[in-house]
Amino acid sequence: MEQILVGNEGKVERIDVTPEFSELLEPSLLANMALFNPEALILLVLTSKSKEEKENSYSFEDLFQLLRNEGGIEDNTKLEVEKSLDILLDSGFFSAEWILKNNQWERLFYNRNEVGKYLSVIREDFVKSGDGFRERFERISGRLLLADST
Numbered sequence: 001m002e003q004i005l006v007g008n009e010g011k012v013e014r015i016d017v018t019p020e021f022s023e024l025l026e027p028s029l030l031a032n033m034a035l036f037n038p039e040a041l042i043l044l045v046l047t048s049k050s051k052e053e054k055e056n057s058y059s060f061e062d063l064f065q066l067l068r069n070e071g072g073i074e075d076n077t078k079l080e081v082e083k084s085l086d087i088l089l090d091s092g093f094f095s096a097e098w099i100l101k102n103n104q105w106e107r108l109f110y111n112r113n114e115v116g117k118y119l120s121v122i123r124e125d126f127v128k129s130g131d132g133f134r135e136r137f138e139r140i141s142g143r144l145l146l147a148d149s150t
Contacts, residue, residue, distance in 0.1 A: 030115070033087070040084035042071040044093055047111040048119040057108040060085075085109065 033041040046066050047058060058066070060081065067084070068077045088094035088109075095110045 037084065037087050039067065039071070039073055039080040040087040042073065043067055043081070043084045044088060044111065044115075045119045046070055047094075048115070049111070049113055057110055059106060059108060063109060 030041065030044075033044070043063060043066065047056070047063075049056065063081050063085070064077055067073045067081055073080055085094065089096060093112060093115070095112055096107055097110075098105050098107050100106075
C-alpha cells in the first residue's frame with residue numbers, strides 16, 4: 001500500500017493511502033485544508049469578501065478576535081492564528097505587508113480573495129451562532145469536495 005508523510009504540529013507521520021483517503025486528497029487544496037487545518041480554512045472564509053465588498057486589512061489581533069468570536073475557536077486561539085497564517089501565507093491565499101502607523105510598525109494581512117466568490121456562499125455556515133464549525137464540518141467539507149452531503 002502506498003504511504004505518504006504528513007507533517008502536523010512539528011511531527012511527521014507515515015500514513016497509509018487508502019482509496020478513500022486518496023480520493024479526499026485529489027480534489028482541492030481547500031478540501032485538504034478542511035481536513036488537516038480547519039482553523040486556516042475558517043480564517044480564509046471569514047476574511048473572504050464578495051466582489052462588491054472592499055479589500056480589508058487585518059492585524060494579528062483582528063484575526064485573533066475573528067477566529068475566536070466568529071469562528072468559535074476558543075482553545076489556543078493565538079497558536080491557531082499563528083499556524084493558520086503560516087499556511088495561508090505559504091499557499092498564497094494571504095499576503096502581508098508592514099505599515100508605519102502612529103510611529104509603530106504593524107504587520108497587516110490581506111486575503112488575496114481569488115477564491116472569495118466561491119467561499120462567500122458557505123460563509124454563513126461559519127458565522128451562524130449555535131453549534132459551531134466543528135459540528136457542521138461534514139456538510140462544509142462535503143461542499144468543498146463537491147460531494148453529496150446532508
